[in-house]
Amino acid sequence: MSDMNSGDYIRIEHVTKRFGSFHAVDDAHFSIRPGEFFSLLGPSGCGKTTLLRMIAGFEFPTEGEIYIDGQPVTGVPANKRPTNMVFQSYAIFPHLDVYDNVAYGLRKAKLPKAELDRRVKEALGMIRMDGFENRRADQMSGGQRQRVALARALVNRPKVLLLDEPLGALDKKLREQMQFELRMLQQQVGITFIFVTHDQEEALSLSDRIAVMQKGKVLQIASPRELYESPNCREVADFIGTMNFMPGVVKSIEPKVAVVEVEGLGLINSPLPEDYSFAAVGSEVLIGARPEKLDVVRGAPHPGEKGVKGTIGACAYLGDRNHYQVTIEGRAAPLQVATEQGDRSTLASFSPGEHVTVSWGDNSMVLLPKS
Amino acid sequence: MSAQPLKKIGERSWGITIFAFLYLAFLYAPMLVLPVFSFADQKVIDFPIKGFTTHWYEEMFAKPEMHKALWNSIQVGVIASLTATLFGLLAAKAITRYAIPGKSIAMGLISLPLFIPEILLGLALLIILNVAGVTLSLLTIAAGHVLLCTPFSMAVLVARLDGFDKSLEEASLDLGESGWMTFWRVTFPLIMPAVVSSLLLTFIVSFDEFLLAFFLQGTEQTLPLYIWSGLRFPSNFPPTLALGSIILVVSIVLVVFAEWLRQAGTGGGKMKVGV
Numbered sequence: 001m002s003d004m005n006s007g008d009y010i011r012i013e014h015v016t017k018r019f020g021s022f023h024a025v026d027d028a029h030f031s032i033r034p035g036e037f038f039s040l041l042g043p044s045g046c047g048k049t050t051l052l053r054m055i056a057g058f059e060f061p062t063e064g065e066i067y068i069d070g071q072p073v074t075g076v077p078a079n080k081r082p083t084n085m086v087f088q089s090y091a092i093f094p095h096l097d098v099y100d101n102v103a104y105g106l107r108k109a110k111l112p113k114a115e116l117d118r119r120v121k122e123a124l125g126m127i128r129m130d131g132f133e134n135r136r137a138d139q140m141s142g143g144q145r146q147r148v149a150l151a152r153a154l155v156n157r158p159k160v161l162l163l164d165e166p167l168g169a170l171d172k173k174l175r176e177q178m179q180f181e182l183r184m185l186q187q188q189v190g191i192t193f194i195f196v197t198h199d200q201e202e203a204l205s206l207s208d209r210i211a212v213m214q215k216g217k218v219l220q221i222a223s224p225r226e227l228y229e230s231p232n233c234r235e236v237a238d239f240i241g242t243m244n245f246m247p248g249v250v251k252s253i254e255p256k257v258a259v260v261e262v263e264g265l266g267l268i269n270s271p272l273p274e275d276y277s278f279a280a281v282g283s284e285v286l287i288g289a290r291p292e293k294l295d296v297v298r299g300a301p302h303p304g305e306k307g308v309k310g311t312i313g314a315c316a317y318l319g320d321r322n323h324y325q326v327t328i329e330g331r332a333a334p335l336q337v338a339t340e341q342g343d344r345s346t347l348a349s350f351s352p353g354e355h356v357t358v359s360w361g362d363n364s365m366v367l368l369p370k371s
Numbered sequence: 372m373s374a375q376p377l378k379k380i381g382e383r384s385w386g387i388t389i390f391a392f393l394y395l396a397f398l399y400a401p402m403l404v405l406p407v408f409s410f411a412d413q414k415v416i417d418f419p420i421k422g423f424t425t426h427w428y429e430e431m432f433a434k435p436e437m438h439k440a441l442w443n444s445i446q447v448g449v450i451a452s453l454t455a456t457l458f459g460l461l462a463a464k465a466i467t468r469y470a471i472p473g474k475s476i477a478m479g480l481i482s483l484p485l486f487i488p489e490i491l492l493g494l495a496l497l498i499i500l501n502v503a504g505v506t507l508s509l510l511t512i513a514a515g516h517v518l519l520c521t522p523f524s525m526a527v528l529v530a531r532l533d534g535f536d537k538s539l540e541e542a543s544l545d546l547g548e549s550g551w552m553t554f555w556r557v558t559f560p561l562i563m564p565a566v567v568s569s570l571l572l573t574f575i576v577s578f579d580e581f582l583l584a585f586f587l588q589g590t591e592q593t594l595p596l597y598i599w600s601g602l603r604f605p606s607n608f609p610p611t612l613a614l615g616s617i618i619l620v621v622s623i624v625l626v627v628f629a630e631w632l633r634q635a636g637t638g639g640g641k642m643k644v645g646v
Binding site: 056057058077078079080083084085087088089091093094095104105108109152153156 | 536538539541542543544545546547548549550552556557560561
C-alpha cells in the first residue's frame with residue numbers, strides 16, 4: 001500500500017450491482033496493484049463472481065466505475081477489454097483442437113501466420129502441452145483442459161487474467177499441483193491475476209492479497225497473513241480458519257493494548273488493531289483466539305503467559321496436532337485448543353476429564369467489534 | 372435418490388409388452404396397406420391379393436405430370452424449410468439468449484399455427500392474399516408452409532441452444548470476437564446438427580402438407596395435390612398407391628435421420644469435467 005504510483009492498476013470505485021432489489025455487489029471500493037495475485041474469497045452467492053464478471057465486461061455495474069490501467073472501462077463490452085478469463089467450466093471450444101483453441105484470439109487479431117504460430121507454440125510450451133496441438137477437449141483430462149484454457153487466455157497477453165474458480169472441478173491432488181503451477185506461471189508472466197475462489201486454503205496459499213466478501217460486501221482486503229492473524233471482524237475470522245469468540249467488555253485502553261474483561265477468563269490484554277474506534281472503554285467487544293494460539297498444560301501456565309484452569313472434554317487426534325475442547329468454569333462455550341504434535345512420546349498426552357490449564361500469551365488474542 | 376435398479380421391462384410384465392406391440396400395430400399397420408397394394412397385380416383394392424407386380428411403379432414414373440409435381444414440391448419444400456429454419460434460429464436465439472419481456476407469449480404465438488385448424492388457417496390466408504391482390508403460386512404455398520414449419524424449427528433449435536454451455540460464447544467474446552462472429556465461429560458450428568435436423572424436419576412437413584397447399588395453390592400442383600387430383604380417376608388409383616408408398620418411405624427415413632442428428636448433436640456443448 002506504500003507504493004501509491006502503481007497501487008491502482010485496477011480501480012473498483014464504489015461499484016454496486018443490483019439484480020432487481022438484490023444487491024449482488026454492494027459498494028465495492030478498492031484497488032489492485034500491477035503484477036499482483038489478487039483473490040476474491042467468499043462463500044457462494046457472496047458476489048465474487050459477479051464482481052469478476054464486471055471486471056471482464058460480462059456484467060455492468062448499476063453504480064460506480066471500473067478502471068483498468070488508468071482507462072475507464074465501465075461500459076466497455078468484454079471483447080474490447082484488455083482482460084482474458086479462465087472459466088470455471090474451462091469453456092474449451094469442443095469443435096476446435098488445442099491449437100485452434102489457443103489461436104482463437106490471435107486469429108481475431110489478424111496476426112501474421114508465422115507470428116501466430118510462434119505465439120501458439122510458445123504458449124503451449126509454457127503450460128507443457130507441446131505435442132497436444134491436435135487433441136480435442138474430449139480427449140483431454142480435466143487438468144489438461146485447464147492448462148489449455150490458461151494458454152488460450154495468456155497467449156493474448158492480457159493486462160489482467162481473470163480466473164473464475166478454475167480449480168474447483170479438479171480432484172484434491174491435482175488441485176494442489178495446479179495451485180503450485182498457477183503461482184509459478186503468474187510469477188513467470190508477471191500479469192495481474194484476479195482469482196475467484198470459495199476455498200480459503202487455496203486463497204491463502206496463492207494470493208498476494210485477498211478480498212474477503214460476504215453478502216455482496218467486501219469485508220477486508222489484506223495479505224493472507226494479515227487476514228489470518230488480524231481479521232477485522234467476526235465474519236472474516238470465522239470464514240478463514242477457526243476461532244474462539246469470547247464476548248467481553250473493555251476496561252481500559254493502554255498504549256497498544258486493550259484490557260478486556262472476559263467471562264471466565266478474567267482480564268485479557270489484546271493488541272490494538274489499526275482501527276479500534278469501536279473499542280471505547282465500557283463498550284462490548286469480542287475477543288478472538290485461534291485454537292493453535294492457545295496451549296494446554298499441566299499445572300502453571302507457560303512462563304510469562306496467563307492461564308485459566310479447565311477440564312478436557314472431547315479430544316481429536318489429527319496427525320500433526322491434537323484438538324481439545326476445554327471446559328472452563330463460568331463459561332458456557334468450551335475453548336477450542338490445538339496443540340502441536342511434537343515428538344512421538346507425547347501422543348495423546350491429555351485424556352477427557354483431566355484437569356488442565358489453558359495458557360496464552362498477550363499476542364494470542366485478537367480484538368474484534370461485537371458485530 | 373435411492374439406488375434401486377430399474378426393473379427390466381419384459382422380465383415380469385408380459386402384459387405391458389403385449390400392450391406396446393398392439394399399440395404399435397394399431398398405429399402403423401394401416402400404413403402398410405399402401406405398400407402392400409402398390410405391389411398387387413389388380414386394379415381394385417381387395418383381398419385376396421392376386422399377384423405381385425412393379426407395373427404401377429413403372430406407370431407412375433412414366434407420367435410427366437408426376438415429375439412436374441415432384442419438382443414443385445421440392446422447390447416449395449426447400450424454400451419453406453430454409454426460411455422456417457432461419458426464422459426458427461432467430462426466434463430460438465432470442466428466446467434462449469436474451470431477457471425479453473413477453474417471451475412466453477411470443478413463443479406461444481409462433482407455435483399457434485400448429486393448433487389452429489389448418490382449414491381455417493388456409494381460408495384466412497387465402498382471403499388475405501386475395502385482398503392484397505397477390506397472385507397464387509408455388510410461392511404462396513411456400514409462404515403458408517413457413518407458418519407451419521417455423522414452430523418445428525424453433526422447438527428443435529431452442530432445445531439445442533438451451534443445452535449449450537453459454538460460457539463457450541462468453542469465452543469467444545472474452546477473446547475479442549464480436550457477437551456476430553462469435554455466432555459464426557462458435558455457436559453455429561456447435562448447433563449445426565440441430566440446424567440440419569430442422570431443415571430435414573421442416574422439409575418433410577412442407578413436402579407432406581396438403582390442406583394449406585390446397586387453399587394457396589395457383590396453377591401448379593405440389594405432390595399431395597397431384598395425388599388428390601389423381602384419386603378422382605379409378606385407373607389412377609394403383610399408381611397413386613405406388614407414389615404414396617415412396618413418399619411414406621422417404622418421409623420415415625428423413626425423420627429418423629433428423630432425429631438421429633438432433634440426438635447426436637446434444638453432446639457437443641457440455642463437457643464432462645474430470646480427469
